[in-house]
Amino acid sequence: MKMNIFWFRRDLRLHDNAGLSLASHDENPLLLLFIFDEAILSPLPKNDARVQFIHQQLEGMHAQLAQKGKSILIKKGDVQSIWKTLCEEYDIEKVYFNKDYEPDARKRDKTIWEMLKEKGIEMISAKDQVIFERHEVLKADNTPYTVFTPYKRKWLEHFTPAHSKAHKVSLDNVCSGNFTFPSLAEIGFDPNDKMKVKPFQINELDNYAHERDFPAKDAGSYLGPHLRFGTVSVREILRKLGNVQSTFASELIWREFFMQILFHFPDVINRNFHRKYDGIEWRNDEKDFALWCEGQTGYPLVDAGMRELNETGYMHNRVRMLVASFLCKHLLIDWQWGEAYFAEKLLDYELASNNGNWQWAAGTGCDAAPYFRVFNPSRQQEKFDKNGLYIKKWVPEFGTLKYAREMVEHSFARQRALEAYKAGINKV
Template identity: 55%
Template sequence: MTDKITIHWFRRDLRLKDNTALNAALNGPHPVLPIFIFDRHITDELQADDARITFIHQQVTTINVQLNSQYHNGLKVLQGQPLEEWQKLIHSYNIAEVHFNRDYEPYALERDEAVTKLLESHGIRVVTHKDQVVFEAHEVLKKDGSPYTIYTPYKKQWISRFNDLPSINRPQADAPANYFQIQIHTPHIEELGFKHSPIAVPAWNFNHVEQYEHKRDIPHLNHTSHLGPHLRFGTISIREVIAKTCYSEVFLSELIWREFFMQIMVHFPQVIAHNFKRKYDAIIWQNNSKQFERWCQGQTGYPIVDAGMRELVQTGFMHNRVRMVCASFLCKHLLIDWRWGEAFFAQHLLDFELASNNGNWQWAAGTGCDAAPYFRVFNPSEQQKKFDPELKYILKWVPEFGTMAYPQPMVEHKAARLRAIEHYKMALQ
């Protein structure tokens, strides 16, 4: 067998620059072989032309090209169940160490524990690293050691800790190019059983951060950063993002919300399937499948809702203000379980992250930590007047609005609002 090597396992960190685990591996004593595994446990749940798979394939191809051209190395792309793929690697290479960045979702924790046990049983050292967050769940706690469940005090403590440790704001310097010498071909996407998606992930953009506070709620402006998918798959580090944007407190607050929901998921994993506030378990959802289908198709008769849903299905993106309106409409106006909407968003959102998707849906439904009160019901018509008064966003996605082809509202707002409040009140008795 060959000399000892170290393996870096790419997962949610698809970049060579400012990658904590990769840098640590490269600074070690053995040459580094990077790998990526298309995890069948995840990909088997997705369509073959899912835009996120296409994006991941593009990123691993780019990394492989960079490694080939600059370091005479390559990214070994595998496909299958991770435990089985690691068993093959153990028999193919003399592995001394394995480095990877930590993931906090329930399946990832279970997978990583199983892989770690396998590797350590073969005498292989496993080193995990913090990379996708500034603070992990155990690093921002109350004085009594319990987790925060309200955002504002969490944010204050997060910022206090952040200011005490300014070095975490800085991207890491490149490590020496201590790569295992091997030339590897990246399999074409079709070789892996996938298809190219017609939906492209937009590049991240910091040009609008200065105006973010004042223009972030105007959906037609497209003044968002489109950072979501890039943070989700790690094509840019959280440190680089903060270094470029920390002058905007409002933008920074959105990044803190991301970590707030992550620590909620870690400390309260039951939220994945259940209401955070269990008293809301008594809500009797209507769960009308025909009404749900109209919501999914953007045929509710409320143009701002329909515009958002059509934008989501066609592009994999929906403006954040519109996400709140669409989610509130499903849960409150239609009395459909937030879990139905969460699953639909998970299927389509390019920036889907389990913790944020779950946290935001429970916020909209009123069932989550620090959620909107149950009696707060967005009026879609008023939201439209406030944030899209000239119909620029609506007419882009609902061109038939104002014609006979556009449907009448499927529910009347006042009646739906009163019904929702009554249902929630009954559940809380």
């Protein structure tokens, strides 16, 4: 019997799912599939909380399907090898999936696309994780925007309520089956009881614009990991916000801005967006980097942020900007070191946003903070955590003799950074 497959990736939900909606309205029986990609899993620690979150979400989907006598097929291994086996086991006519715009994902999808094409299998892709993708918001000359404000203006001009309309999904054509759902241990991972993805708080964003800069207020949405793995659609978020002009909606537009930057300029992964900064001579002191990672810099707000990250996998957005600026400009350590550390630790790690924001903080990226803007950690503390509530939570020894001394004096570090940046620019 001819059948179709829907391949889940960064879209772990059974509702408002663009690709699944298309597949669910096809007349062929539909097999639901998720692959734990060994190439992605192998470098990760065995208690990676993100893998646990993916597993839990899939388990919830599996339970939801079981109520209808259906299930989802879970595989683990080399993606190409798994697809070869599936082609031998099933008479596949079409494969549906949602697009992923990261370079490695595009390379993977191209390989699978070519393999299936040789077998006469049609692949049908859908736009799901963004409102506007790579070529939909361009300048008048059809080149990509590299500055956020005009990009946002054009994004808003294009947007209509139809763009946030839900994609209806029917599960009627999903194959009846009883695939065994693997345990976390069978995938090769251990539970992480200390670090967990928090539920998102989209209904509590009324005060976001006024309170988002104050880390002690905990006014964030915790939507990051849910957007990253697609447990909620960006369309649903915009429907609930009801206002694309809101501060929080602007954050979603920033996300899409960085995604299209990554698509059009994929070499930003390993290089400065603005090549004039390639000549910077970073100090890259490993001992200094270790102190930064551990939250032992002697600057309380920096240390609080790093300790929050290490313990929870989250860090307040305002504090992220500060710790990134501190690493690049106070310590003169290459932004790629910090980006890699965030990629390892952040539960909401997403390549485009992580790269874009790190280059913004370093002053080397598109629409970046100018290199001569160096955050003063003490002033940031006075402005955004005046009473030290956030600091006291994460740095309990602050104010005692046990607390670390400042590892570098601010004025000295600022001047050193300015000189290093100027010298670097003059080299290129």
